[in-house]
Amino acid sequence: MKKALKRPAIALGLATLLTVAIGALDYFTGQECQVVALYLLPVSLVVWVAGRRWGMAFSLLSACTWLAAEVGIGGIHARQSSLLWNALMFLTVFLMVALLLSALHDMMNSLERRVRLRTSQLREEMTRRHDAELARLRAERLAQVGTMAAQVAHEVRNPLGAISLNLDLLACEVTELASSAPTPATHTPHEAHALVDQIRAEVERVEKVVRDYLGFARLPKVMPAPHCLHTFLDEKLALLLPELGKAHVRLIKSYDPQVRTANIDAVQLWQVLLNLVLNARDAMPAGGVLRVATRQSGTALQITVTDTGCGIRKEDLPSLFTPFFTTKANGTGLGLALSHQIIAEHDGELSCQSIPGSGTTFTITLPLLPDQALSPSTSPPSLSLDHFNPQASSSHELHVQPSPAC
Numbered sequence: 001m002k003k004a005l006k007r008p009a010i011a012l013g014l015a016t017l018l019t020v021a022i023g024a025l026d027y028f029t030g031q032e033c034q035v036v037a038l039y040l041l042p043v044s045l046v047v048w049v050a051g052r053r054w055g056m057a058f059s060l061l062s063a064c065t066w067l068a069a070e071v072g073i074g075g076i077h078a079r080q081s082s083l084l085w086n087a088l089m090f091l092t093v094f095l096m097v098a099l100l101l102s103a104l105h106d107m108m109n110s111l112e113r114r115v116r117l118r119t120s121q122l123r124e125e126m127t128r129r130h131d132a133e134l135a136r137l138r139a140e141r142l143a144q145v146g147t148m149a150a151q152v153a154h155e156v157r158n159p160l161g162a163i164s165l166n167l168d169l170l171a172c173e174v175t176e177l178a179s180s181a182p183t184p185a186t187h188t189p190h191e192a193h194a195l196v197d198q199i200r201a202e203v204e205r206v207e208k209v210v211r212d213y214l215g216f217a218r219l220p221k222v223m224p225a226p227h228c229l230h231t232f233l234d235e236k237l238a239l240l241l242p243e244l245g246k247a248h249v250r251l252i253k254s255y256d257p258q259v260r261t262a263n264i265d266a267v268q269l270w271q272v273l274l275n276l277v278l279n280a281r282d283a284m285p286a287g288g289v290l291r292v293a294t295r296q297s298g299t300a301l302q303i304t305v306t307d308t309g310c311g312i313r314k315e316d317l318p319s320l321f322t323p324f325f326t327t328k329a330n331g332t333g334l335g336l337a338l339s340h341q342i343i344a345e346h347d348g349e350l351s352c353q354s355i356p357g358s359g360t361t362f363t364i365t366l367p368l369l370p371d372q373a374l375s376p377s378t379s380p381p382s383l384s385l386d387h388f389n390p391q392a393s394s395s396h397e398l399h400v401q402p403s404p405a406c
Helices: 008-029 032-050 052-073 080-180 189-217 229-246 266-282 314-319 335-345 370-374
Strands: 225-228 249-255 261-264 288-297 300-307 349-355 359-367 384-388
Touching: 008 032, 008 052, 032 052, 032 080, 052 080, 080 189, 225 229, 229 249, 229 261, 229 266, 229 288, 229 300, 261 359, 266 288, 266 300, 266 335, 266 359, 335 349, 335 359
Parallel strands: 249 288
Antiparallel strands: 225 261, 249 384, 288 300, 300 359, 349 359
């Protein structure tokens, strides 16, 4: 019943029937003074449900109904002017009730909206504080793990150095013993050196893990400075051409001429770029296409690294930047986590989009410098395309047109 009365159409229909019934009651009983107050019921119902305009309309309808009932009775008033005057007074009362009730209804609606808004804000604030508390706890645990990892890595690093040095001495001793032996040995020096190389490879693998842990635990504070982004990318990508050539990966550079200077820490951004490019290479074991592009989007600039590799499974995407999460057999799970942390220190964002079997795109979003953000170029963006084909250049040199000047 309550839900039905809240619908304007039903309320208007019910108010109309109620007005007609009150008018009939007035007509058949002739009790003008006792019945006239009942006209406020349909007026109040319409004002509360349908609004002020409909309430004023029903005020007029109620006054006209009262007047029609009195005229139908034959008129108990001595003069017709007195009848019209009473109808006008009743109309005035009905309109005042409608206006006051509509004002009260609007005030209640305003208070209800304010309560809902405040409740929503409180819920958001509670959720934000809860998330912040969880993030703080995770950060504290991660800091503790980082401290422990740094201490363990420091303690492991010294024995590893001693093992590497002794392996070199052992290789020399094996060579001298083999050359001075009076009778032919059962195993050749080559086999001994192969064993030493295997041990050294495992030691180097452990050293890499230690370096990654130390790098994650002792990440220095970002020191951004203005750099010509395209020149920076050209210089750094040129260093990776031999690796890409060996993996039969074709490099395509797509630069937006609107992008000029970026406020970056060149050393740490190079670490991010190196990690993304090498991950893209590993995702294309049979070769493929690697595209590095820049683009200005509003008050930010974007660097995208796109490969045509195997892609990333949908269920792995949420954990992609979680420390120690990896899908590689020999990975440490710290590369992308470190990259994400470096970009966050730049007040930027590192995101990933991937389609399994089609490829992956990592997007680095960085804030523009203040003068660039306030004065964006109005000309439509155009792209400068540079290509590197590993099969067309044996020396892995990049022969391209110059990039846009800073």
